[in-house]
Amino acid sequence: xGELKKPDGPRMPRRPDAQFRPLRDQPQKKSNAVPLLMLGxxxxxxxxxxxxxxxxxxxxxxxxxxxxxxxxxxxxxxxxPVGSSGGGGVGMHxxxxxxxxxxxxxxSDPGPGRSGxxxxxxxxxxxxGSSGRVFARAS
Amino acid sequence: MRRQAxxxxxxxxxxxxxxxxxxxxxxxxxxxxxxxxxxFGAREIDEIxxxxxxxHALCMEAVDRVVRDGRYEDLGLDAxxxxxxxxxxxxxxxxxxxxxxxxxxxxxxxxLLEYNADxxxxxxxxxxxxxxxxxxxxxxxxxxxxxxxxxxxxxxxLPPSSHVxxxxxxxxxxxxxxxxxxxxxxxxxxxxxxxxxxxxVGWSGRDFIDMDNRPxxxxxxxxxxxxxxxxxxxxxxxxxxxxxxxxxxxxxxxxKAVLPLLWEFFPGHPNLLxxxxxxxxxxxxxxxxxxxxxxxxxxxxxxQGESESATxxxxxxxxxxxxxxxxxxxxxxxxxxxxxTAVGIxxxxxxxxxxxxxxxxVPHRFEG
Numbered sequence: 001x002g003e004l005k006k007p008d009g010p011r012m013p014r015r016p017d018a019q020f021r022p023l024r025d026q027p028q029k030k031s032n033a034v035p036l037l038m039l040g041x042x043x044x045x046x047x048x049x050x051x052x053x054x055x056x057x058x059x060x061x062x063x064x065x066x067x068x069x070x071x072x073x074x075x076x077x078x079x080x081p082v083g084s085s086g087g088g089g090v091g092m093h094x095x096x097x098x099x100x101x102x103x104x105x106x107x108s109d110p111g112p113g114r115s116g117x118x119x120x121x122x123x124x125x126x127x128x129g130s131s132g133r134v135f136a137r138a139s
Numbered sequence: 140m141r142r143q144a145x146x147x148x149x150x151x152x153x154x155x156x157x158x159x160x161x162x163x164x165x166x167x168x169x170x171x172x173x174x175x176x177x178x179f180g181a182r183e184i185d186e187i188x189x190x191x192x193x194x195h196a197l198c199m200e201a202v203d204r205v206v207r208d209g210r211y212e213d214l215g216l217d218a219x220x221x222x223x224x225x226x227x228x229x230x231x232x233x234x235x236x237x238x239x240x241x242x243x244x245x246x247x248x249x250x251l252l253e254y255n256a257d258x259x260x261x262x263x264x265x266x267x268x269x270x271x272x273x274x275x276x277x278x279x280x281x282x283x284x285x286x287x288x289x290x291x292x293x294x295x296x297l298p299p300s301s302h303v304x305x306x307x308x309x310x311x312x313x314x315x316x317x318x319x320x321x322x323x324x325x326x327x328x329x330x331x332x333x334x335x336x337x338x339x340v341g342w343s344g345r346d347f348i349d350m351d352n353r354p355x356x357x358x359x360x361x362x363x364x365x366x367x368x369x370x371x372x373x374x375x376x377x378x379x380x381x382x383x384x385x386x387x388x389x390x391x392x393x394x395k396a397v398l399p400l401l402w403e404f405f406p407g408h409p410n411l412l413x414x415x416x417x418x419x420x421x422x423x424x425x426x427x428x429x430x431x432x433x434x435x436x437x438x439x440x441x442x443q444g445e446s447e448s449a450t451x452x453x454x455x456x457x458x459x460x461x462x463x464x465x466x467x468x469x470x471x472x473x474x475x476x477x478x479x480t481a482v483g484i485x486x487x488x489x490x491x492x493x494x495x496x497x498x499x500x501v502p503h504r505f506e507g
Contacts, residue, residue, distance in 0.1 A: 029184065029483075029505075030282040034270045036158065037323050058352075097352075121344055123352075127372030129338030132308040132362060 059096040059109070060119045067094040095121065140179050140245035142465035147173045148275055159319065160268055162312050165497070171264065172499045173272055177470065177486045179505040183245050184283045184484075190249040190410045191239055191474040191481035197408065198254060199479070201401055202228060202391045213416075214396045215430055215453050220368055222377055223387035232386035233296050234478070235321075235359070236262070237393075238485075240494070241472040244463035248409045249472065251401070252457070253428070256392035257385050258363050260313060260434075261500060263320045265475060265485030266290070269502035280504040283484050287324065289477035294328030296478070297357070302331045303384075304349055307361035309336045318361050325359075337362045342372055347381050359384040364393070365431050395455050396430045413458040418447075424459035434496035461492060471498070 061067040067076035075097045099109050148154060151173055155163045163171035179187075204210065206228045211221040238259035243249040266286035273282050297303070303325050307318035322332050337360070339350055346354035358381055360367075367373055391397055398414035405411060413421055418441070429437040429452040440459055441447050462469035468488040475483045489498035 028281045029188075030273065030284045031266075031270060031286070031288045034267055034287040035327070036267070036320075037326055123341055123343045123348065124371075125341040126338050127342055127375075128306075128340050128362065128367055128370050129308065129336065130370055131366035132311075132337060 057099065057120050057123065060121050061094045061096070064094050067096055071096045140177065140183055140243070140463070142468070142470070143176055143178050145174060145176045145276065148272070151272075154271070154275070155268060158263075158267060158271065159316055160263060162316075168497070170497075170499055171268065172501050173276075175501055177501055177503040179283070179503060180245070181505055181507040183243075184505045187241065187243060187249050187472060187474060187484060188283065188481045190241070190243075191476060194239060194251050194254075194410050195237075195476050195479060195481070197401060197405055197411075198256075198392050198397070201397060201404055202388055204404060205391050205397075205400065206388070210400065213400060214391060214394050216390065216394070219373070219377065220364075220387075220390060223364075224390055226377075227383070227387040232382060232388070233384075234386060234389060235293055235384050236290065236475065236477045237385075237389070238262075239474045239476065241474050242412075242460045242462055243472045249474075250410055250412050250460060251398075252412070252460075252471075253395055253398065254392045257389045258361055258393070259473075259475075260317065260496075261473060261485055261487065262286070262475075263316050264500045265473065265483060267320065268500075269485065272502045273504055277504060280506065282502075282504050284482075286475050286477065286483040289480065289482040290321070290324040291327045293478045294325045294330060297328075297330060299329060300331065302333070302356060304355045304358045305332060305334045305361075306337045306340055306358055307334075309334075314361050318359075321359060321361075340372070342375050347372075347375070347379055355381050357382045357384065363431075363433075364390045394430050395428045395432070396453070398428075398457055399455055412460055414455055416455055418456045421456055421458055425456045426459050427454050427456055429454050435493045435498075436495075438493045440492055462494075469494070470501075 059067075059070065061070075061076075064073075064076060064078075076094050078092060078094055152163060155161070155171060160171070163169070205214065206225055209221070211217075211224070216224065234256075236259065237254060237256035238261070239254050240252040241249040242252055265284065269282065270284055270287070273280060305318050305322050305325075307314045309315045309318070318334065322334060325332050333349055333351075335350055340355070340358075341348040341350075341352070343352070343354070347358070349355055360383060364385075364387060367376070396416070398412075399416050401408075401411055402414045415421055418425060418427070422443075424440060424442045427439050427441060427447060427450075429450070432438060432452070437450070437452060437454075439447070462471055464470075465488075467490060469490070469492055470486055470488045471494045473485040473487060474481060475485070484503065486501045486503050487494050487498045488501055489495065
């Protein structure tokens with residue numbers, strides 16, 4: 001490969017905010033290696049019993065004790081939103097597992113017994129993805 | 140730049156399928172071809188690389204101007220989309236990748252046809268399939284393709300051992316392969332991953348959640364922003380702390396309405412084609428493109444004075460610069476940007492002037 005000839009004097013960008021990106025110094029422009037660890041075997045979590053696009057809900061409790069009274073310890077989790085420190089404190093709650101709910105009274109609550117949660121929190125799935133199904137059918 | 144006949148590898152289908160690439164042939168018609176390849180000169184590759192870097196810099200400046208000047212109406216973005224764009228831009232949310240489509244014949248400078256900045260396709264073909272093809276048929280040759288290494292390195296922009304979710308339409312084999320490949324590169328960067336279908340993303344009332352009902356912190360989506368904004372969960376986007384890849388500011392670039400803005404900001408630039416929202420602003424033949432069209436859908440060529448059919452879609456017009464033709468096949472250069480750097484190209488060709496999802500992918504190498 002020939003010797004790289006550098007221009008005389010400082011290199012001035014055409015615009016004040018331009019960033020100089022030197023061409024690769026490597027003798028070739030292709031990757032040295034393209035290893036594939038697990039292609040095709042991604043841990044895609046398939047549809048669970050909750051399925052797609054169903055309203056779901058979970059029971060909220062003021063304490064772990066109350067939650068465990070309805071479910072097992074492993075099924076109860078402390079309210080831990082993204083960005084929080086994760087510790088307990090005022091305003092924190094315990095939740096049982098999500099179960100399918102139709103907001104019309106029909107549910108599939110997996111709890112073995114019901115002491116009466118403080119509240120029920122509703123969640124949903126399937127709020128993204130409908131355009132993709134339409135596009136796939138049309139293409 | 141030339142198109143050259145090649146001898147396909149004897150077991151090429153099996154080799155591709157072993158990599159997870161099973162849509163090399165679609166409905167009996169070839170999508171991946173290795174009976175031919177494109178050969179470039181080193182000077183031409185350098186020119187494409189430099190042009191891509193230059194164009195990306197122009198695009199980043201364009202996003203900045205759009206945000207600072209509030210040029211959202213020019214892009215057809217409503218207040219809700221504008222708010223998402225602004226927050227992600229001011230927060231400097233990082234981008235992973237994008238693919239520019241360039242018209243280039245080896246003589247005139249490469250010019251931008253469009254920037255697939257949100258959900259670019261043909262990544263696996265460009266990064267993996269054609270790299271292994273070269274290793275098998277001409278290991279001593281070179282190829283403008285450092286995409287894989289760049290992706291792994293780019294993922295390292297995240298804090299070590301980050302947890303990244305990946306959402307795609309896994310019913311699509313192409314989308315599934317693209318997402319799985321990006322997952323692979325993310326794992327190689329040392330992060331943890333969770334994959335789920337786009338429809339499986341949930342909303343807890345406060346956070347977007349995965350199938351384990353865990354709040355999602357960072358989500359790579361192989362799903363267009365304009366689709367998300369038209370769907371029920373769009374109402375939660377502004378209030379959610381979730382960090383998206385690609386970030387919302389990419390909506391500015393993946394929208395073809397950015398092309399007239401680029402021409403307005405940088406008129407006469409050698410790597411741009413004249414473009415406008417009004418056909419009358421352009422001379423000669425033009426191409427009409429829907430702002431949110433995908434895979435060439437709705438794109439039409441109009442000769443000077445030719446009447447055009449009415450359309451309800453928001454469109455822009457771009458000066459017609461025909462793709463170079465080799466033996467009746469029109470070649471399009473897909474130039475990949477990872478982070479802020481040009482890292483490789485993939486060639487697609489079609490009998491027609493407009494590249495579509497049925498156009499073939501053809502590997503390349505360069506010499507000199």
